[in-house]
Amino acid sequence: MLFVGDKGKIIAGFRGESPRVLGSERAEVRGARGEGRTRRSEGTALWAQAVKGGKPTYGDFLLGGAISDAFNLAAVSLRLGGKRLLFDAANEKITNLAEANKYLTRDYREGWELA
Numbered sequence: 001m002l003f004v005g006d007k008g009k010i011i012a013g014f015r016g017e018s019p020r021v022l023g024s025e026r027a028e029v030r031g032a033r034g035e036g037r038t039r040r041s042e043g044t045a046l047w048a049q050a051v052k053g054g055k056p057t058y059g060d061f062l063l064g065g066a067i068s069d070a071f072n073l074a075a076v077s078l079r080l081g082g083k084r085l086l087f088d089a090a091n092e093k094i095t096n097l098a099e100a101n102k103y104l105t106r107d108y109r110e111g112w113e114l115a
Contacts (some may be wrong), residue, residue, distance in 0.1 A: 001015075
């Protein structure tokens with residue numbers, strides 16, 4: 001993730017872990033080398049442990065819903081000219097812009113409706 005603010009930039013892992021302030025040449029080079037990433041063999045070992053009932057990995061399907069919501073809400077925001085959206089995840093509704101809610105659902109063809 002990259003957060004861009006008025007006073008600088010912060011780069012972090014996909015879920016916001018290990019954030020670092022960018023701004024100096026050294027920080028940018030350190031981030032470019034992939035510091036903080038899990039090596040492939042370590043990732044495989046973590047995956048194997050998760051399959052055997054251990055701690056879930058970063059690729060856990062339970063995380064997929066929130067990640068999908070984030071991407072879909074970004075697409076809705078872009079359709080509306082980049083407007084800020086406030087999303088109530090429990091009720092699956094955008095609370096600050098009622099017209100945006102029409103982009104969260106669709107009309108399905110007969111026989112293909114969701115229950």
